[in-house]
Each structure stands twice: as structure tokens, then as C-alpha cells.
Amino acid sequence: MDQTNHSVIVGESVVVKWLTPPAPLPQPTPDMFAHLTSVGFTATATPYAAVSHHGDDGELLLALVTAYLPDAEDGWKWCVDEAVTGGTDFAADLGVLAADLHAAMATPSTTFPDPVRHAPAPPRPGPAPWSARAEEALNEALALTGGEDGDWLSAHADALRAELGPLTSVSATPLIRIHGDLHVGQMLRWRDGYAVIDFDGNPTVTGADPFQPAARDLAQLTTSLEHVGQVAVKRRDADPLVIGEWTAAARAALQAAYLARLAERGHAALLDRSLLRPFEIEQECRELIYAARHLPRWRYAPMGVLRSWYP
Numbered sequence: 254m255d256q257t258n259h260s261v262i263v264g265e266s267v268v269v270k271w272l273t274p275p276a277p278l279p280q281p282t283p284d285m286f287a288h289l290t291s292v293g294f295t296a297t298a299t300p301y302a303a304v305s306h307h308g309d310d311g312e313l314l315l316a317l318v319t320a321y322l323p324d325a326e327d328g329w330k331w332c333v334d335e336a337v338t339g340g341t342d343f344a345a346d347l348g349v350l351a352a353d354l355h356a357a358m359a360t361p362s363t364t365f366p367d368p369v370r371h372a373p374a375p376p377r378p379g380p381a382p383w384s385a386r387a388e389e390a391l392n393e394a395l396a397l398t399g400g401e402d403g404d405w406l407s408a409h410a411d412a413l414r415a416e417l418g419p420l421t422s423v424s425a426t427p428l429i430r431i432h433g434d435l436h437v438g439q440m441l442r443w444r445d446g447y448a449v450i451d452f453d454g455n456p457t458v459t460g461a462d463p464f465q466p467a468a469r470d471l472a473q474l475t476t477s478l479e480h481v482g483q484v485a486v487k488r489r490d491a492d493p494l495v496i497g498e499w500t501a502a503a504r505a506a507l508q509a510a511y512l513a514r515l516a517e518r519g520h521a522a523l524l525d526r527s528l529l530r531p532f533e534i535e536q537e538c539r540e541l542i543y544a545a546r547h548l549p550r551w552r553y554a555p556m557g558v559l560r561s562w563y564p
Contacts, residue, residue: 258453267301268319275313276453278305281463282317285430285452288364294357296350297448298322298441324444328437328477329484336485336499344478344503347440348510350447351474355467356518358429365430369523370464372426384420386461387535391417394538397545402556406541409563416534419527426525428464435470436477457539457546467523471511472532476558478503480540483557497561 260270286300298319305314335343359369391413398406406413432439433454441448454461482500485491515521540555 262321265323266321268298268321270317270319270451272314272316272453275306275315277310278312278314280314281430281433281454282452283314284364286317288362288368288430289354289357291362291364292357292360294354296353296446298450319450322441322443322445322448325441325448326443328440328442328481331442332437332440332478332481333484333489336481336496336503337489337491339495339499341499341503341506343442344506345510346447347437347474348507348512349514350440350449351435351471351507352511352514352518352520354432354449355429355470355523356515356520358431359427359520359523368429370428372423372428372466381421381423382462383423384417386458387417387420387531387538388414390457390535390538390542394541398541398552398556402552405556405560409559412563413534413538413559417531420531423466423525423528426466426528427523428462429467429523430463431465431467431470433458433461433465433470435473437474437481438477455539457542466525466528466532468525468528469532471508471524472529473536475504475507475529476533476536476540478507479558479561480554483554486557487553 258270258272260268262268283303286303289297290300298321300317300319302318303314304316304318305312307313332343335341358365361368391410395403395406395410432449432452434451434456435449439449439451441450479500482491482496486493486496512521512524515523537555537559541552544550544552544555
């Protein structure tokens with residue numbers, strides 16, 4: 254179960270994910286499922302049905318029905334266990350899975366016949382769209398984060414803002430439909446391997462263009478390894494120095510495997526590495542926004558990551 258929807262397992266056969274509240278259609282998941290199925294991407298829970306209702310407010314998506322994956326655990330369990338024991342072999346598997354997902358999203362289908370686009374030149378006058386989006390996230394995180402954490406964030410706002418600089422001059426970057434909320438909690442380890450789930454997008458973002466750089470997904474995934482480390486320290490009494498070494502090793506292994514797999518699949522150009530750090534900064538701001546809106550006790554994780562980046 255996640256924090257914004259409710260999932261029910263039926264007879265160890267299917268999972269019914271109820272959207273709370275129902276989402277207005279069109280919503281990204283049904284089309285993503287149709288596309289991924291048609292291009293042969295199988296590293297997800299097999300989609301069976303989307304349940305919708307046409308009412309006074311238009312057509313709403315009520316639920317999604319997917320296959321049940323035996324012995325499945327999400328990354329907030331199994332990956333934290335890996336952090337505590339120092340295991341990093343999993344990281345290459347996640348890198349390959351993320352690369353395979355992006356290669357699939359870059360493959361034409363009847364659902365998405367034109368799956369790869371390129372970033373338009375930034376409008377003049379005014380900031381580039383991704384720069385403006387990241388700046389808004391930083392400003393909102395500053396406004397919503399109080400106490401000592403808020404004081405620390407305010408003191409480091411200029412440093413964080415400087416990290417967003419590359420977003421002001423992006424050109425010719427390939428764009429695909431990305432997962433949009435790719436973190437270890439969306440990576441199930443089950444009886445037959447790994448599966449990525451939940452294609453609903455980022456719960457703190459509304460109205461975003463569905464076409465985004467692959468670097469946004471990769472940045473979200475690597476920052477989630479940092480969050481795993483914070484969970485291990487806080488909830489499992491892991492040594493912060495040891496966890497810091499584990500995080501660095503896991504991140505490096507995941508990114509190396511991702512890059513190698515993209516190249517192997519003929520899609521190396523999908524990743525613009527200059528965007529990784531600014532998207533990581535934006536993601537930590539969004540984690541703070543999520544904590545403020547939905548899960549206040551989560552704030553320790555993004556704040557712990559940011560403090561580790563700016564000691």
C-alpha cells in the first residue's frame with residue numbers, strides 16, 4: 254500500500270489499486286500499460302483492467318487491476334535490508350531494469366507512435382520550463398519546511414539554487430514518457446526477480462508535460478537509494494558512515510549498469526548526464542513538499558540527504 258492510494262490483494266491472484274480520490278481521465282497509467290505491453294516490456298505486474306466511471310464530473314479512473322506477484326516486497330523493505338547488510342548486487346539489476354523501461358518507452362507503438370521528442374529551445378523572455386519548475390519546488394519546500402530544518406534549508410537556499418543552473422540552458426535533449434515517480438518503493442522484488450509498478454506520476458506535480466528527460470527518472474531512483482540509507486540509520490540503527498559508503502557504491506553501480514544497458518539497447522543518447530544533479534536537487538525539494546502535505550514524519554529522510562550533501 255502506498256500513501257496516496259489503496260491496494261487490495263484478491264485471492265493471491267490480482268491486485269486492485271483503488272485511486273483515492275478517483276483520477277480524471279485521461280490518466281497516464283492505462284496508456285503506459287498499453288504501450289509497454291505492445292512493445293514487449295514484461296518487468297511489471299501484468300495489467301488486466303482499468304475500471305472507470307462516467308459521472309457528472311466527466312470520466313474518472315476508479316481502479317487498476319494487475320497481476321499479483323508472489324512473495325513481492327517493495328524497496329522500502331528489501332532495499333533497506335540490503336543497506337543494513339551492505340549488499341549492493343541489486344543495484345545493477347535496478348539499473349538494467351530502469352534502462353529497459355526507458356528503451357521500451359523510446360520504442361514506437363500504436364499507443365505512442367512518436368515516442369521520442371526533443372526539448373524545445375527555452376522561451377524568451379522568461380526562464381526555461383524545467384528551471385521554473387525546479388525553482389518553484391525549491392520555493393515551496395522553503396515555505397513548507399519549518400523549525401531547525403527550515404532554518405538550515407534557508408541558509409543553503411543559494412547553494413541549492415546554484416545546482417539548478419544547468420536547467421536554464423537545456424537544448425536538444427531527447428524526451429520520452431517517463432515513469433515520473435521512480436523510486437525503490439516502486440521496485441518490487443518478487444519470486445521471479447524485479448518489477449516496476451505504479452505509473453501514476455509524481456504526486457507533488459500537476460500539469461507536467463508527459464514528455465520528460467530520462468535523467469529525471471534516473472535522478473529520482475538514485476536519490477531514493479539515499480533515502481533508503483536514511484531509513485536504515487533512523488529505523489535500523491545503522492552506522493551513518495557505513496551507510497554513506499553503501500549509498501555511494503550502490504548509486505555508482507546502478508548508474509553504471511543503466512548506462513551500459515542503454516548503450517547495449519542502442520539508446521545511449523537518451524541520458525543527458527548534466528541534468529542528473531539539478532533533478533536530484535529538485536527531487537529532494539519535492540520529498541519535502543510530499544512530507545509537508547502527506548507524511549510529516551518522512552521529512553527526516555530528504556533533510557538527512559541534503560545535510561549529507563552540504564556538510
